[in-house]
Amino acid sequence: MSTYSNQCAIVGVGENQRSRKSGTTPLHMALTAARNALADAGLEAKDLDGIMNYSTGGDSCPSHELATYLGCHPKYVKDVSGGGSSTELLIADAVALIEAGMLETVLIYRSMNGSSGVQVGRGYDPNMLQEMLPGGSFIMPYGSASPSQWFGMFANRHMHETGITKEHLGHVCISFYEHAQRNPNAFLNGKPLDMETYLATPDISMPFNIHDCCVELDEANAIIVTSASNAKNCKSKPVFIAGMAPRTTHSQVHYWTQVDEVAADHAAADLYKSAGVKPEDIQVASIYDCFSWVVLRQLESYGFAKRGEVGDFVAAGNLKLGGSLPSNTAGGMLSEGYTHGMNNVLELVRQLRHDYKGTERQVKDCELGIATGWAGPDIAGAMILRN
Amino acid sequence: MTKQTAYEKPIPLKTPDNHEYWDAADRHELKLQKCSACSTFIHPPGPACPTCGSPETEWELLGSDISATVYSYIVSYRPFLPGFQHELPTVITVAALDAAPDVKIMANIIECDPGDVEIGMPLKMTWVDITDDRALPQWVLARG
Numbered sequence: 103m104s105t106y107s108n109q110c111a112i113v114g115v116g117e118n119q120r121s122r123k124s125g126t127t128p129l130h131m132a133l134t135a136a137r138n139a140l141a142d143a144g145l146e147a148k149d150l151d152g153i154m155n156y157s158t159g160g161d162s163c164p165s166h167e168l169a170t171y172l173g174c175h176p177k178y179v180k181d182v183s184g185g186g187s188s189t190e191l192l193i194a195d196a197v198a199l200i201e202a203g204m205l206e207t208v209l210i211y212r213s214m215n216g217s218s219g220v221q222v223g224r225g226y227d228p229n230m231l232q233e234m235l236p237g238g239s240f241i242m243p244y245g246s247a248s249p250s251q252w253f254g255m256f257a258n259r260h261m262h263e264t265g266i267t268k269e270h271l272g273h274v275c276i277s278f279y280e281h282a283q284r285n286p287n288a289f290l291n292g293k294p295l296d297m298e299t300y301l302a303t304p305d306i307s308m309p310f311n312i313h314d315c316c317v318e319l320d321e322a323n324a325i326i327v328t329s330a331s332n333a334k335n336c337k338s339k340p341v342f343i344a345g346m347a348p349r350t351t352h353s354q355v356h357y358w359t360q361v362d363e364v365a366a367d368h369a370a371a372d373l374y375k376s377a378g379v380k381p382e383d384i385q386v387a388s389i390y391d392c393f394s395w396v397v398l399r400q401l402e403s404y405g406f407a408k409r410g411e412v413g414d415f416v417a418a419g420n421l422k423l424g425g426s427l428p429s430n431t432a433g434g435m436l437s438e439g440y441t442h443g444m445n446n447v448l449e450l451v452r453q454l455r456h457d458y459k460g461t462e463r464q465v466k467d468c469e470l471g472i473a474t475g476w477a478g479p480d481i482a483g484a485m486i487l488r489n
Numbered sequence: 490m491t492k493q494t495a496y497e498k499p500i501p502l503k504t505p506d507n508h509e510y511w512d513a514a515d516r517h518e519l520k521l522q523k524c525s526a527c528s529t530f531i532h533p534p535g536p537a538c539p540t541c542g543s544p545e546t547e548w549e550l551l552g553s554d555i556s557a558t559v560y561s562y563i564v565s566y567r568p569f570l571p572g573f574q575h576e577l578p579t580v581i582t583v584a585a586l587d588a589a590p591d592v593k594i595m596a597n598i599i600e601c602d603p604g605d606v607e608i609g610m611p612l613k614m615t616w617v618d619i620t621d622d623r624a625l626p627q628w629v630l631a632r633g
Contacts, residue, residue: 228499228570239507240533242499243625244597245579247569255583259561262608308564353539359532359583359593361561 103378104345108488110197111333111340114143114209114326115448120289120439123218124320129163131322132213133171139209139324144337147172150326152199152208154192156184156442161220162213178205185222186390187348187475187483188212189325189444194346194483196327206332212441213322221318222249222442237357249392249478250307250315256361256479257309257395263362266398268309270413272300274394275313275436277421282433284463289317290437314394316435323444325451339455344470345377345486352480365482366403366474373404373472377486381405384486385468386453387429388446390476391436397421397429400474404484428465447473454489496619498572507534509548515624517616519551521592530592555614556631557584560593564603578603584612584628598628605630 116138118124118131132155140147153165153176165179178199182188189210196208216222231238231247246252260266279295282288295313303311333340349369352358374380381404391397398412406427407415421429432438432449439445450471458464468489475483503511510533513520522534526543537544562582568574580598585591598606599617611631616624 229502232499232502236504236506236535237533239501239504239511241595242570243501244581244595245498245565245568245570245573246581246595248565251563251565251569251581254563255561255581258563259608262561304566305564306567308566354533357533357595359560359595361583 104376106197106201107344107377108342109330110200110327111330111342112325112451113328113333113336113338113340114139114145115451116142117323117448118321120319120321122319124215128213128215129167132163132168132211135211135322135324136168136172136209139326142338143326145326147174149207150174150209151176152178152196152205154180154208154210156182156188156192156212158185158222159220185442186392186477187481188442189447190346190473190475190483190485191348193327193343193485194348197343200329207326207328209324209326211322211324212444214441215320216318216440217320231356235355237354240357248307250310252358253393253396254307254310259361260399261309264410266413270398270416271309271314271394272297273416274397274421275300278430278434278436280422281431282437285432285438288433288438289319290433310393316392316440317437319439321439321441323441323448325447339489341451341454341487341489343485344488345373347373347376347484349482350480358479364399364403364479366400366476369482369484370404373484373486379470379486383470384427384472386450386465386471387427388450388473389429390443390474391430391434394436396476400476404474423465431463431465443475450487454487499570500619500623506536510534514616514626515622517624518553519555519614520548521551522546523549530589532592551588556587557612559606559608559610559612560585561608562606580606582628596627598630601630
C-alpha cells in the first residue's frame with residue numbers, strides 16, 4: 103500500500119443541470135457545480151486553496167476566473183489540456199500537493215458546452231491536427247478525425263482476436279441505459295434500450311452506432327479533495343483515495359498503429375498495489391465509457407474478466423445492479439451525461455457514501471470502488487476509493 | 490471541356506520531419522525513415538527515434554511494389570472531414586507491411602466493397618494523384 107493511501111478524501115461533489123443547450127457559458131456552469139460541491143462538503147469558497155480544471159481545445163473557463171467569481175483567492179490554480187483520465191490524474195496532483203503540505207483543500211472541475219459549443223472530436227479544422235501533431239498528416243488525409251474512428255480501429259482488432267461481438271457491445275449499452283432509468287438526472291432517463299433496437303441501429307463508425315457513443319451535453323461537474331484530518335470538519339461522509347496509477351503508452355498521440363495494447367493494461371498492477379487490494383475486492387465501478395467497447399477493453403485490463411471472457415461477463419449482467427461489478431450506476435457517459443469521465447466519478451462517490459440507501463439505486467453496503475479513465479488507448483489514469 | 494473539380498479533402502502537410510515521405514509519395518514511391526542507431530523503421534517520421542531516442546535517422550526507399558495485410562480497419566458512414574461526404578462509406582485501415590510488419594501504414598482501402606474487407610486480407614499500395622503535384626498513397630485489395 104502507498105504512503106498516501108487514505109490520507110486524502112473526496113468530501114464534496116456537485117454538478118449543474120445538464121442539457122443539450124445550456125444557453126450560458128462554461129464559467130456560469132462551473133460556478134453552479136462548484137457552489138453545489140462546496141454545499142455538499144459544508145465548506146465555503148474561502149476554504150479552497152487550490153483550483154484545477156481540464157479542458158479540450160479551450161472549451162472550459164480558467165480556474166482563476168472561477169476563483170474570481172466564487173469570491174476567493176486560492177494559493178494555486180492549474181488548467182491542463184486533457185479529457186478522459188484527467189479527473190483521476192488531477193485528483194492525484196491534488197493528493198500530492200496536499201501530502202506535500204502545500205495545499206489543504208482543492209476543487210477540481212470540468213465544464214463544457216459539449217453539445218451546443220465545442221464538440222469533442224468534431225468540426226476540426228482539417229489542418230489543425232496536421233499542424234499540431236507529427237502523426238496528424240498521416241491520418242487526416244484519410245478522413246480519420248473522430249474518436250469513434252480512432253477507437254474503432256482498436257475495437258475491431260480486439261473483437262477479431264477475442265471473439266467479442268456486436269451483441270456484447272450492446273450488453274454494455276443496455277446495462278448503462280438500465281441504470282439511467284433509475285436516475286432522474288440522466289439525460290436518457292425515460293429512454294430505455296433493448297437489444298432488438300440496439301442491433302437495428304445503423305453504425306456511425308463500425309463497430310459503433312449512436313448507442314455505443316457517449317451522449318454529448320452541456321454540463322459542469324466539480325469535486326473537492328481535502329486532507330483526511332480536514333475531512334472530519336466537513337459535513338459529508340468522506341470517501342478516501344486508497345490508490346492511484348497513471349500510465350502512457352504508444353509512440354504517437356494520434357497515429358496509433360499498435361492496437362494490441364492499451365495504457366490501462368500497464369496501469370492495473372500499479373493501481374491495485376497502491377491500494378493494497380485485488381480486483382475481486384472491488385464492489386462498484388466507474389469505468390470510462392466514451393464508447394461501449396472501451397468498457398470491455400478496460401474490464402480486461404483491470405482484471406475483472408479474462409481476455410476472451412469479457413463478452414460473457416457483460417452478457418451475464420455483471421455491470422448491472424446485482425451483478426458482480428455494478429458499473430456506471432447513474433447511466434455512464436453513454437446515457438447519463440458526458441464530462442470526460444467526471445460524472446462517473448461523482449456517482450462512484452455517492453455510491454460509496456451510500457447516498458441512495460433505501461432505494462433500488464444503491465449498490466448495497468459497497469465500501470470499495472474503482473474509477474478508471476481512458477483519454478485514448480495511449481493514456482490511463484485510475485484510482486481506487488473507499489468509504 | 491470538363492469542369493475541374495477541386496480536391497476538397499485535407500492534403501498531407503509537408504514538414505521538415507516528414508517531407509521525404511510525402512516527396513516520395515508524389516513520385517509514387519514509398520520511402521521510410523529509419524533509425525541509424527537501432528535500425529528500427531520510424532513511421533510516422535519524426536525528429537528522433539521513438540524506440541531508442543536517437544536523433545540520428547536516415548531514409549530507405551522501398552519502391553513502388555508494396556504489399557501489406559489488413560491489421561485492423563473501420564468502416565466510416567459519416568464524414569468527419571471535408572470531401573469525404575462524396576465517398577461514403579469510407580474504409581480506413583492500418584496495414585502491416587509485408588517487408589516490415591512492425592510498420593503499419595494508415596490509408597483508405599479504395600475501390601472496394603466495405604463488406605468484403607477482413608482483417609488479414611492482402612493489400613497492394615497504390616498512389617492517387619490528388620492535385621497537379623501531389624499524390625496520396627492508398628491501399629487496394631490484392632486480387633488473384
